[in-house]
Amino acid sequence: MKEPAKIPRPPLHKQTSRNEFAKFLAGFGFAFQGLWYAIRTQRNVRVHLTMTLLAILLGIALHISAVEFALVFIAISGVFIAEMINTAIELCVDLASPAYHPLAKIAKDVAAGAVLVNAILSIIIGLFIFGPHLWALLIHNR
Numbered sequence: 001m002k003e004p005a006k007i008p009r010p011p012l013h014k015q016t017s018r019n020e021f022a023k024f025l026a027g028f029g030f031a032f033q034g035l036w037y038a039i040r041t042q043r044n045v046r047v048h049l050t051m052t053l054l055a056i057l058l059g060i061a062l063h064i065s066a067v068e069f070a071l072v073f074i075a076i077s078g079v080f081i082a083e084m085i086n087t088a089i090e091l092c093v094d095l096a097s098p099a100y101h102p103l104a105k106i107a108k109d110v111a112a113g114a115v116l117v118n119a120i121l122s123i124i125i126g127l128f129i130f131g132p133h134l135w136a137l138l139i140h141n142r
């Protein structure tokens with residue numbers, strides 16, 4: 001019987017780095033799955049997405065500077081990060097304590113409070129950035 005052709009194996013250090021790269025790519029895949037879960041299931045995340053789009057369009061319309069855009073993006077990403085950590089905490093609490101527990105309540109309330117702090121901060125940043133531009137537009141069109 002004819003022996004099957006032997007496929008040369010890459011050296012071990014190359015195999016390992018390929019595995020590492022595959023793991024690295026898989027990690028990205030899982031992270032995108034998490035992001036998609038949050039968008040699909042969390043109404044607040046979808047509201048943030050809409051606000052993000054509006055803020056970008058307003059920024060373009062008002063010709064805000066690159067630094068101002070950077071601050072807007074920092075504020076936007078802060079709200080997304082807080083909302084997604086809140087979602088992860090809610091899921092962990094539901095897993096650990098599906099029944100009512102005072103500690104579960106505190107954990108969820110504190111996580112929701114973190115989102116609130118971030119949302120208030122973003123509104124303040126928005127007012128500081130868009131406020132003067134809108135004010136100038138108002139004065140100019142009087």
Ligand SMILES: Nc1ncnc2c1ncn2[C@@H]1O[C@H](COP(=O)(O)OP(=O)(O)OP(=O)(O)O)[C@@H](O)[C@H]1O
Binds near residue numbers: 090097099104108
């Ligand atoms: N297992 C629990 N034990 C005690 N209190 C809870 C528990 N689950 C929820 N709660 C209370 O109910 C509130 C709302 O919880 P829930 O999980 O519905 O969060 P939510 O903010 O409405 O979530 P979602 O973003 O999914 O709408 C919590 O902030 C907490 O006060």
